[in-house]
Amino acid sequence: MPERAPSAGRAEGRDLTRLSAMLMELDDLLVTCMRCGFCMAVCPVYGATMKESDVTRGKLALLNNLAHNLIRDAGSVNDKLNRCLLCGSCQANCPSGVKIMDIYLRARSIVTGYLGLSPAKKLIFRGILRRPGLFNALLALSGSLQGLFLREASKYAGTCRAPLLSPFIGDRHIPRLASTPFHSSRPYLDTPSGKSGLRVAFFPGCLSDKIFPEVAEASIKALQKHGVGIFMPAGQACCGIPALASGERASYDDLLRHNLRLFTGRNFDYLLTPCGTCTATIKEFWPKTQERRGEEEKTQILELSSKTLDISAFLVDVLKVELPPAGTGGRTVTYHDSCHLKKSLGVSEQPRRILKSLPGFNFKEMPEADRCCGSGGSFTLSHYDLSTDIGKRKRDNIVSVEAETVAAGCPACMLQIKDMLSRSGDKVEVRHVMELYAATMY
Numbered sequence: 001m002p003e004r005a006p007s008a009g010r011a012e013g014r015d016l017t018r019l020s021a022m023l024m025e026l027d028d029l030l031v032t033c034m035r036c037g038f039c040m041a042v043c044p045v046y047g048a049t050m051k052e053s054d055v056t057r058g059k060l061a062l063l064n065n066l067a068h069n070l071i072r073d074a075g076s077v078n079d080k081l082n083r084c085l086l087c088g089s090c091q092a093n094c095p096s097g098v099k100i101m102d103i104y105l106r107a108r109s110i111v112t113g114y115l116g117l118s119p120a121k122k123l124i125f126r127g128i129l130r131r132p133g134l135f136n137a138l139l140a141l142s143g144s145l146q147g148l149f150l151r152e153a154s155k156y157a158g159t160c161r162a163p164l165l166s167p168f169i170g171d172r173h174i175p176r177l178a179s180t181p182f183h184s185s186r187p188y189l190d191t192p193s194g195k196s197g198l199r200v201a202f203f204p205g206c207l208s209d210k211i212f213p214e215v216a217e218a219s220i221k222a223l224q225k226h227g228v229g230i231f232m233p234a235g236q237a238c239c240g241i242p243a244l245a246s247g248e249r250a251s252y253d254d255l256l257r258h259n260l261r262l263f264t265g266r267n268f269d270y271l272l273t274p275c276g277t278c279t280a281t282i283k284e285f286w287p288k289t290q291e292r293r294g295e296e297e298k299t300q301i302l303e304l305s306s307k308t309l310d311i312s313a314f315l316v317d318v319l320k321v322e323l324p325p326a327g328t329g330g331r332t333v334t335y336h337d338s339c340h341l342k343k344s345l346g347v348s349e350q351p352r353r354i355l356k357s358l359p360g361f362n363f364k365e366m367p368e369a370d371r372c373c374g375s376g377g378s379f380t381l382s383h384y385d386l387s388t389d390i391g392k393r394k395r396d397n398i399v400s401v402e403a404e405t406v407a408a409g410c411p412a413c414m415l416q417i418k419d420m421l422s423r424s425g426d427k428v429e430v431r432h433v434m435e436l437y438a439a440t441m442y
């Protein structure tokens with residue numbers, strides 16, 4: 001459901017001095033755009049709408065006159081800016097090296113600061129997400145009541161429809177909330193390093209915790225089998241990306257600090273997550289949002305982000321696990337590159353190496369494997385029709401190679417791909433790379 005922009009003038013904490021400083025910083029980033037238009041060919045939103053205002057070049061033109069445009073029609077600026085998946089495809093293909101993600105995140109922060117948060121986002125970010133205990137309790141309550149409003153959509157895909165929630169989620173096919181979230185079955189872990197000599201901290205992320213606990217369990221199993229010690233503190237919160245992407249810096253800062261306190265000063269070699277989005281947030285975005293931080297906090301963030309790795313990259317690049325080439329028979333598995341994993345972190349070969357080693361599977365590359373699936377976090381909620389248009393292309397690519405399994409390294413992509421396949425009635429299972437890998441270990 002499109003979010004109604006609150007009217008200008010009701011902003012909270014508006015600070016003109018700070019606003020003008022932020023606008024000047026934004027201007028400095030914008031001057032590097034040469035308006036070449038190379039970003040058009042790779043933008044999934046532009047690919048679906050063919051509107052100049054949806055591609056980076058068009059958005060940057062809008063931001064070039066941001067102060068003027070905000071005064072003229074702030075709601076329209078907000079709408080145009082939010083028609084973006086933050087997939088990073090434009091940045092990865094920009095010959096001028098424009099820091100597009102930095103620009104978008106700063107611009108969203110300015111616009112949200114000017115307009116104020118919508119009541120719904122205020123409730124979600126400030127009322128719920130910032131309180132991990134309450135968030136967990138609400139999800140547990142929803143989980144116990146979900147049978148009342150979920151109707152099975154596809155037994156094969158494990159998805160349901162939620163007609164009563166259609167004003168919020170449309171006709172989306174969704175998996176059930178986990179009956180036992182990962183944090184309930186494993187609230188805490190603190191084990192010494194084994195034969196690997198390494199110890200890692202583990203950050204499952206919200207989706208692996210609350211919807212796909214099997215992904216987190218598979219990750220723990222693989223690490224333990226390889227003799228890796230694990231530190232996993234209780235009470236972890238969201239990495240903050242939904243708040244950051246919505247320009248809600250106060251909630252984002254709170255979540256970042258909460259998690260930072262849990263991990264700082266503990267003894268581990270790497271921080272691992274099985275979620276491409278969480279990995280990119282902690283590794284890439286946390287160090288880039290350092291305004292208003294003290295030196296000690298900056299140092300702690302840099303230390304943690306430098307240790308942060310995607311779990312498949314850890315297994316292949318650090319642990320150098322043995323991955324013998326598999327045979328050519330068995331189930332056909334293909335791989336979807338999460339934008340955050342490939343475009344933000346350069347993780348692309350590692351999950352493929354794992355998949356190509358799996359006994360009983362035959363790896364087949366799909367066309368446009370690194371094209372965005374259309375999820376984009378809250379984008380899929382606020383622009384579901386557009387998200388579906390983009391997602392259908394992913395579905396067609398998966399089906400074109402007659403895949404029986406599609407693997408991904410980001411639970412957010414898994415949700416979107418499950419929805420696309422389930423709505424088309426396709427019998428293709430969606431699994432995380434770690435689930436498939438851990439299933440081969442006894």
Ligand code: SF4
Pocket residue numbers: 032033034035036037038039040056057060090093094095096097098100
């Ligand atoms: S590719 Fe880069 S330089 Fe070219 S128009 Fe897009 S953002 Fe600007």
Ligand code: SF4
Pocket residue numbers: 042043044045046054055056083084085086087088089090091
């Ligand atoms: S981040 Fe992705 S969706 Fe947004 S403008 Fe760039 S390519 Fe398009």
